[in-house]
Amino acid sequence: MEIDKIKEMLEYRFSLTPELPQKRHIIFWYDSKKEFKDLIDGLNLENVKIIKLTKSIDKKGELIYTNIFKTKYTLEVEDTNSNYLIYSEYPRVIDSENYLLDIEKYSEFFEADKSAMIVEELKLDRTNYRFGEIIREYSSFFANKERREKLIKLIEKPEFLDEEEFKLSILAVISSAKILDIGEILKNIILNRNKLQDIEKWMNLDFLFSEIKKKFDVEVNSFEQFLKILMITHFYCELQKRPHINLENYFKGRKNELFIFTDSLLQNKQTSEIIRDEFYNLAKDLNIKEKIDELELDDTIKGTAFEYFDKVIIKDIVEIFDSEVIDYEKYKKYIEIRLDNSLWSEKYYSFYKILFTINDFFKLKDSLIIEDRKELRDIFKDYTKTYFLVDNIYRKFYYYYDQIKTNELSTLFNNIKTKIDKFYEVDYLEKLLALWSSKINERENLPQQRDFYKNNIEKYDVRTVVIISDALRYEVGYEISQKLRKEANVKEIKLDGMLTDLPSRTFLGMANLLPYKKERKVDLISGKVTIDGIDSQGTENREKILKATCEEASAISYSDFIEKMNRSKQEEFIKGKKVIYIYHDTIDAIGDKGKTENNTFNACEEAISNIVNLSKLLSSLGVVNIYITSDHGFLYEKKEVEEYNKLELKNRKYLSIGKRYAIYEKEIEEKACITLKLDELYSVFPEKNQRIKASGNGLQFVHGGASPLEMIIPLINYKSGANSKKISKVQVRIRESVAKITSNLTKFAVYQLEPVSIKNGFLERDIVVALYSGNVRVSDEKKLKLNSIEENSIHDFRLTLSGEHKKVTLKVIDVESGDILDSKEYDVSIGIASDFDF
Incomplete structure (x- = not known):
């Protein structure tokens, strides 16, 4: 030890105010190992006198102190005011032979061994001898300066630290935890199992296991045993079931604490994948797969810790759908729960979305009747109101099926796929198209595509942009309008249908959307339309035709506007224009080629995204009036x-x-x-x-025909601007109940005040609910989707409370914004917990 360090330590001790009734410091330093005897003569302490006890051999040959009595006389008679350091290079004698014992009893002692130096370095309570013992016990830990520095940073108030907190601090440093919390320490060990080896090397595992016992009331002799307890407790608490008789030894302790700690690990992005892998390996030993297979779907739907839950749930729901005896709302809710709560929801997203689609398919199938209407006008109304949803669901089914078809689980859908194909071709297309064809001569009585410019563009004085997407059929346009309602700054949005001329081909449809002054010549044989002497094919020619009617008009391709222009160039392009046509071609570009027609439905999704984003961009550039339409639709069947x-x-x-x-x-x-x-x-x-x-x-992908799918195109009018009123999410309130919690597992409910309705301006909302003590969450957390189409609908849930509390607060939090939407305080009065109060 350096003399400067010893001097610093001693001066600090002498600088402290003496405890009454003492007026000065007398400190004894027994340096029995003679480690510092060469330093003592050079030790100069301010306002401190040093007496060095000396020994010599007496007549009997014994080594005795030679200045004991002089020291005693000095301290008690000659000088009763000065501070003294009494140094001896010899061990302290036993009390019966100690002539300075009476002075020692009201004096202090100093040690300059390694443990004492570390006590001083950490600024711990010097009077607590247990710190020195702990430091000596874990000497290999304290041998490293970097670890000691981390310990200093971690301990906030060392003077008030007790022995257990000190050991917990050491454990925290070894595990790289930032706070003194056993939960955080355990989380870090799970993140890096090498930390367990470090604890065993520098500290031993006994203290870790004792802290686990203190926190969770479970005795373990290995970390693997602890993980099994976490896994089994979470498994059965989540399912709200008694454990299997073979697993009861792992279902013990403070089950609420164990469940919530495990749930936090599973929900935490940092630890989730690691703890899931740990559980997967442990589950093999305990045959958890068999236990899941024994569960009913109503129970399985609650499970989250194992991927096998998702596989079983998908299989069970498919089998139920295959039977066609379906409680549509029940299974819609089940699928929503899995999408919101499954830890593998990203992996199985397309599976759950296809289940949604199948649920919608059977629901629509059961209610769909292709009515034998007498007029084409009525068939047109039926299609634009209801029938188009069949096309939409069919497209969605195959869009998601294409994403799962290489997965082994995709074979589960074979029977349903066959049913959907048969229904779509035989029960839907054949009936609808035959009925439509029988009345097709009445087509002139319907809204015509060729009247688009006259009826919509000519009447507006404000800048108007027309987005024309090749082969955008009505049901795809419907989805665009729905997305715009949800995502865009909407003042007004309308979706109507128009009818193309025949054949329903690009050259004719694109020309129909343009104005003309004198004449319009159609050559059906060559596939060419001339407007006022100008060929209507190509963007440049179409711009000429537009300018002939409106000088402040322009036409541009989607790719040129989006990919070749930055925002400033886009602003410049729009500036001063009254009418702008933007031509988009994603669906037709894919579908019209034999090699890529199988990707038609993927192209539809891309088109929806492109057009929604383009519409929002145009709105941000100051365009108030936007039309979205098409040249024609298409007929497409996925199977050959x-x-x-x-x-x-x-x-x-x-x-x-x-x-x-x-x-x-x-x-x-x-x-x-x-x-x-x-x-x-x-x-x-x-x-x-x-x-x-x-x-x-x-x-597979065709158009040109006389079916409603090819002829009926969407006409979306989207108006936005500074005065636009954004659509809002549904509101939520906690359901009134007795403001007292009497069980660890408690049922709550919230009201969804408004029905989800695009028409009335209310969107669904995702929320999380949990119990809090102050700002600390003290229960598990549940995710809920407020998407009911009924007013004041009730959403039930259960929460598991952990720890002892007098009061807790239920908080309802919006997932997207993090805002607290509602809260309610509850008194907690829990007696003896029942077997199911986990």
């Missing part, structure tokens, strides 16, 4: 088209042919087709969903 759905035309004298139409100079008849007069020509169209055998790309 069967031979019976392929038509071989008998009359080969067509002027133009496609997969869904053939144009002739004269009127003809073809089996399973309808014949319509188009200006001076005639065309045949498949009556139902058949494809005409013709050269060219694939048969």
Whole structure:
């Protein structure tokens, strides 16, 4: 030890105010190992006198002190005011032979061994000898300066530290915990199991296990045993079931504390994956998979700690759906619970979304009737109100199915997939298309695509942008309008339907959306439309046509506007314009190619995202009035088209042919087709969903025909601006109840005040609920989705309270914003816990 350090330690001791009735410090220093005898003569202490006890050999040959009596006389007679350090390089003698014992009793002692130095370094209570013992017991830990420095930083008030807190601090440093909390220490050990070896090397595991006993009231002799207790307790507490007889030894202690600690590990992003892997390996030893297999779905739905829960739940729900005896609201709720609470929800997201879709499919299937309407106008209304949802659900099903089809669980959906295909083709398309075809001659009585500019653009004085997406059919447009209602700054949004001309092809649909002054010439054979002498194909030509009617007009492709322009260039492009057409092509670009038509539904999702984001961008650039529409829709079946759905035309004298139409100079008849007069020509169209055998790309994605899916296109009018009123989320209130908690496991409820309704401006809300003591959460946390379409609907949940509290507060918190939406204080009065008060 350096003399400067010893001097600092001694001067600090002498600087302290003496405890009454003493007026000075007398400190004895017995340096029995003679480690500092060479330093004592050079030790100069301010306002302190030093007496060095000396020894010599007497006549009997014994070593005795030679200045004991002189020292005693000095301290008690000659000088009773000065501070003294009494140093001896010899061990302290026994009390019966100690002539200075009476002075020692009202004096102090000093040690300069390593443990004492560390006590001084850590600024611990010097009068507590147990600190020195602990330091000596864990000497290998304290041998490292870096660990001591971490300990100094961790201990906030060392002068008030007790022995257990001191040992906990050492444990915290070894485990790299930032606070003195056994839960945090255990979390760090789980994050890095090497910490367990360090504890065993520098401290031993006994204290760790004693702290586990103190916190959770469980005795363990290994960390693996502790993890098994965590796993089994969480497993059965979450399911609210008694443990299997073979697992009772792992279901003990303070179950609430164990459950909430485990749940916090599982929910924490930092620890979740590691603890799940630990549980997976431990579960093999305890045969947890078998225990899950024994559960009913109503119980399994609550489980979160094992991925196997998700596999079993998906399998069970599919089997229920396959039976077609379905409580739609119940299973919708179950799927929502899994999406919100499963720790594997990201991995199984597409599975749960496809289950949602199947639930919606069977619900719609049970209620859908293709009514035998007398007028096409009524069929049009039925389609734009209800029937289109079948197309939407069919598309969603296959969009998610494509994402899971390589997973081994995808085979579970084989029967349902077959049912959906059959229903879509036979019970839906064949019936609807046959009915539509029978009334198609009345099509002029419906809103026409060719009247778009006259009816919508000419009447506006404000800047208007028209987004035209190739092959955007009505049901995809519906989804865009729904997303805009939820995500955008909406003042007004309307969705209507328009009817394309025939054949429902790009060249005709794109031309129909443009204005003309004098004449519009349509050549159905070459597939060309000339407007006032200008070919309507291509963005440049379309801009010329627009400018002929409105000088402050322009046209641009989506890719040029988004990918080739930054915001300042976009602002410059829009500046001074009255009418802007933006052409988007994602769906048709994918679907119209045989090699990529299988990706049609992926292209639809991409188109929805593109157009919603483009609309919001335009709104941010100051565009108030936006139209979203299309040139035509499409007919698409995911499965390969069967031979019976392929038509071989008998009359080969067509002027133009496609997969869904053939144009002739004269009127003809073809089996399973309808014949319509188009200006001076005639065309045949498949009556139902058949494809005409013709050269060219694939048969799954087609358009040009006379079905509502190809002819009815969306017309979305989205208005936004500074005065726009944002749609709001539903409000929530805690249900009134007795303000007292009498059980560790308590049922609560919240009211969802408004029904979810796009029309009335209320969106669903995700919340979390938990009990708090101050700002500290003292229960597990439940996630709820407030998405009921009923007013004042009730959402029930249970929370497990841990620890002892006089009062706690239930808080309802919005997941997105973190705002506390409602809170309520409860008195806690829990008697003897029952077997199910985990």
